[in-house]
Amino acid sequence: DAKTTQPTSMDCAEGRAANLPCNHSTISGNEYVYWYRQIHSQGPQYIIHGLKNNETNEMASLIITEDRKSSTLILPHATLRDTAVYYCIVRVGLGGATNKLIFGTGTLLAVQP
Amino acid sequence: GAVVSQHPSWVICKSGTSVKIECRSLDFQATTMFWYRQFPKQSLMLMATSNEGSKATYEQGVEKDKFLINHASLTLSTLTVTSAHPEDSSFYICSAPGGVRDVYGYTFGSGTRLTVV
Numbered sequence: 001d002a003k004t005t006q007p008t009s010m011d012c013a014e015g016r017a018a019n020l021p022c023n024h025s026t027i028s029g030n031e032y033v034y035w036y037r038q039i040h041s042q043g044p045q046y047i048i049h050g051l052k053n054n055e056t057n058e059m060a061s062l063i064i065t066e067d068r069k070s071s072t073l074i075l076p077h078a079t080l081r082d083t084a085v086y087y088c089i090v091r092v093g094l095g096g097a098t099n100k101l102i103f104g105t106g107t108l109l110a111v112q113p
Numbered sequence: 114g115a116v117v118s119q120h121p122s123w124v125i126c127k128s129g130t131s132v133k134i135e136c137r138s139l140d141f142q143a144t145t146m147f148w149y150r151q152f153p154k155q156s157l158m159l160m161a162t163s164n165e166g167s168k169a170t171y172e173q174g175v176e177k178d179k180f181l182i183n184h185a186s187l188t189l190s191t192l193t194v195t196s197a198h199p200e201d202s203s204f205y206i207c208s209a210p211g212g213v214r215d216v217y218g219y220t221f222g223s224g225t226r227l228t229v230v
Contacts (some may be wrong), residue, residue: 034218043119043206043221044157087156099210100147101219103157 004088009108012082018075020107022088025069031092033064034101035073037084044087044103047073078111085109115141117209119222126197126229134192134225136207142187143209147219148180151204163190197229 005023012018024033035047048055048062050071055062061074075082087106091099116139126132136146144165149157161182162170169182179201181193194201208221 038157041204041224041226043117043208043223045221046218049218085156100159100162101208102159103149105156 004090004104006086006088006104006107008105009110011110011112012075012078014080014111014113015077018078018082018109018111020073020075020086020088020109021070022073023070024088024090027068027090028092031090033062033068033071034089034091035060035062035086036089036101036103037082037086038106039081039084047086075109078109080111080113083109083111115139115211115220117143117207117220117222119207119225121225122223123226124228126227128198128229129196131193131195132197132227134194134205134207134227136190136192136209136222138188138209138220141209141211143190143211144187146184146190146207146209148182148190148192149206149208151206151224157206160192163192165190194227197227199229202227202229 032049032051034049036044038044048057048060050062050064064071085106085108087103118137118139120135146163148160150160151157159172160175163182163184165184171177179195184190204224204226206224208219210219
């Protein structure tokens with residue numbers, strides 16, 4: 001699976017949009033971009049995923065560049081509860097037993113009051 | 114929503130003893146589960162893949178005789194840390210494919226904090 005690069009940490013003001021970047025320059029055509037987050041001392045939580053089109057759900061939006069070498073996770077109105085480590089993961093396939101998730105270092109998002 | 118239940122949430126054990134951690138998929142079947150370990154201020158490290166009805170697959174550098182994995186049914190996987198030592202103290206997390214509303218993601222347990230004294 002392709003490697004991802006994320007900033008170590010970011011700050012965001014409460015109520016503002018949080019934009020978390022991820023570089024995945026070696027991504028292959030059949031690899032998806034997944035985002036998870038981990039709040040302190042809890043298991044990771046799925047946020048969103050995409051292949052090449054932009055995606056939106058009730059939690060966030062995912063913007064993938066046309067060349068697919070980078071993406072941005074957008075939390076439209078960050079709250080204090082969004083403070084967490086956010087992981088961008090690139091992997092082949094649509095789930096299933098053989099597609100294990102390999103976590104990088106992630107971005108610690110600190111939402112400030 | 115789909116839930117993966119992990120038990121216990123925390124455990125303290127004496128050095129040399131064994132500890133068993135359970136991971137259950139509550140409302141979906143999981144032929145495969147994944148076990149991770151996380152040290153403080155570090156990312157999750159995949160330890161092994163648990164397969165229902167067959168042997169687990171361990172990642173490079175993980176001692177299979179120390180971390181025993183049993184996937185006894187379609188909803189239960191267990192990780193046993195044998196002869197635990199203080200350096201095994203960590204946060205252990207399991208996950209299973211499926212169970213997320215779009216069936217393409219993974220559902221994670223809430224984790225088990227192991228402290229070996």
